[in-house]
Amino acid sequence: xxxxxxxxxxxxxxxxxxxxxxxxxxxxxxxxxxxxxxxxxxxxxxxxxxxxxxxxxxxxxxxxxxxxxxxxxxxxxxxxxxxxxxxxxxxxxxxxxxxxxxxxxxxxxxxxxxxxxxxxxxxxxxxxxxxxxxxxxxxxxxxxxxxxxxxxxxxxxxxxxxxxxxxxxxxxxxxxxxxxxxxxxxxxxxxxxxxxxxxxxxxxxxxxxxxxxxxxxxxx
Amino acid sequence: xxxxxxxxxxxxxxxxxxxxxxxxxxxxxxxxxxxxxxxxxxxxxxxxxxxxxxxxxxxxxxxxxxxxxxxxxxxxxxxxxxxxxxxxxxxxxxxxxxxxxxxxxxxxxxxxxxxxxxxxxxxxxxxxxxxxxxxxxxxxxxxxxxxxxxxxxxxxxxxxxxxxxxxxxxxxxxxxxxxxxxxxxxxxxxxxxxxxxxxxxxxxxxxxxxxxxxxxxxxx
Numbered sequence: 149x150x151x152x153x154x155x156x157x158x159x160x161x162x163x164x165x166x167x168x169x170x171x172x173x174x175x176x177x178x179x180x181x182x183x184x185x186x187x188x189x190x191x192x193x194x195x196x197x198x199x200x201x202x203x204x205x206x207x208x209x210x211x212x213x214x215x216x217x218x219x220x221x222x223x224x225x226x227x228x229x230x231x232x233x234x235x236x237x238x239x240x241x242x243x244x245x246x247x248x249x250x251x252x253x254x255x256x257x258x259x260x261x262x263x264x265x266x267x268x269x270x271x272x273x274x275x276x277x278x279x280x281x282x283x284x285x286x287x288x289x290x291x292x293x294x295x296x297x298x299x300x301x302x303x304x305x306x307x308x309x310x311x312x313x314x315x316x317x318x319x320x321x322x323x324x325x326x327x328x329x330x331x332x333x334x335x336x337x338x339x340x341x342x343x344x345x346x347x348x349x350x351x352x353x354x355x356x357x358x359x360x361x362x363x364x365x366x367x368x
Numbered sequence: 369x370x371x372x373x374x375x376x377x378x379x380x381x382x383x384x385x386x387x388x389x390x391x392x393x394x395x396x397x398x399x400x401x402x403x404x405x406x407x408x409x410x411x412x413x414x415x416x417x418x419x420x421x422x423x424x425x426x427x428x429x430x431x432x433x434x435x436x437x438x439x440x441x442x443x444x445x446x447x448x449x450x451x452x453x454x455x456x457x458x459x460x461x462x463x464x465x466x467x468x469x470x471x472x473x474x475x476x477x478x479x480x481x482x483x484x485x486x487x488x489x490x491x492x493x494x495x496x497x498x499x500x501x502x503x504x505x506x507x508x509x510x511x512x513x514x515x516x517x518x519x520x521x522x523x524x525x526x527x528x529x530x531x532x533x534x535x536x537x538x539x540x541x542x543x544x545x546x547x548x549x550x551x552x553x554x555x556x557x558x559x560x561x562x563x564x565x566x567x568x569x570x571x572x573x574x575x576x577x578x579x580x581x582x583x584x585x586x587x588x
Binding site: 199203204205206214215216217218219220221222223225226239240243246247248249250251253254255257258261262265266269271272275276277278280281284287288291292294295 | 419423424425426434435436437438439440441442443445446459460463466467468469470471473474475477478481482485486489491492495496497498500501504507508511512514515
């Protein structure tokens with residue numbers, strides 16, 4: 149195994165702090181107990197070298213020797229192959245983890261991200277587009293609620309990257325009070341974000357961006 | 369390997385025909401030359417047995433002996449493990465395919481699905497929510513365009529499930545004329561949907577739903 153390097157932005161403004169997607173990778177690395185270091189790429193001037201690593205100009209990406217992986221979902225499956233702490237190792241458990249990883253990122257986040265961005269932007273919310281997205285998120289959350297009411301973990305009867313991703317997908321919904329009607333989702337989210345690995349990952353992201361503020365102030 | 373069974377709806381109304389997600393799985397199975405049969409679940413009355421297989425009440429799901437997988441992305445990665453026609457087998461190629469699978473389903477479809485649904489619903493499009501989604505899709509397509517302008521395939525220098533998914537994610541955008549400003553995307557989409565496996569999968573989906581119409585008419 150090479151030296152694992154997680155690249156994120158060198159700084160971001162206050163609102164997305166605690167929600168930048170390097171958090172998902174930090175969290176997984178902490179759960180797995182894998183050694184890593186954090187590198188940065190400029191937030192304000194996205195350079196060609198950035199797009200060469202991450203074609204959307206987003207973060208994070210993970211470098212492992214001569215392999216680089218972008219997309220938080222792909223990074224987490226890649227790390228899942230390295231650590232049984234992140235993924236079941238039996239075929240059925242792996243298939244379950246895989247399907248719930250995509251459920252989080254394709255079935256739920258496709259509704260939850262527009263929903264939370266509309267709130268973040270402060271749109272009035274009376275447009276038909278807002279109604280469509282409200283309804284889209286509602287049918288997804290109702291189904292996740294039914295699943296989580298009957299079990300603790302999404303896949304294989306144990307914690308996996310599927311839970312990590314579903315929890316991080318639910319966090320922005322909860323931030324805008326979107327889980328009020330879904331007690332099983334709220335309890336699940338509290339359980340996941342109560343894990344020491346999440347707390348460390350979250351604190352580390354906030355600390356790194358706070359240090360970047362200080363470096364800027366010092367440079368000013 | 370068990371007997372591969374792909375389950376989709378027994379019928380759908382006309383507008384989504386050709387776009388129901390079993391198409392992605394049919395296409396992959398045809399590319400891989402894997403034998404399969406198609407089973408159906410009721411579209412109009414979603415029963416408990418359906419939610420037990422696919423917790424969102426959607427389709428498709430794939431059954432392989434005693435393993436069932438839902439989410440088209442997870443199914444395609446599962447099939448990728450069975451067939452080198454669908455996924456590179458070297459670690460770097462696999463990592464690339466994986467990241468582009470998530471790029472299609474998380475970075476692009478998260479913008480393209482709301483965008484195309486807003487058009488499908490005939491919303492007036494002057495709301496700030498519509499403007500946000502237009503801008504979100506634009507920044508994604510501009511980056512995909514830059515990538516596709518310089519290469520034929522997304523991952524590993526060859527066709528993979530990443531191309532299959534990206535093409536199917538771009539199809540609804542193209543349906544509503546959203547690729548007009550992106551010639552590399554249009555050429556890529558034409559190249560992918562020109563493949564015999566896509567044509568067969570698409571024709572089979574349309575034929576199955578047409579047969580369902582006839583069965584309904586006969587029963588009426």
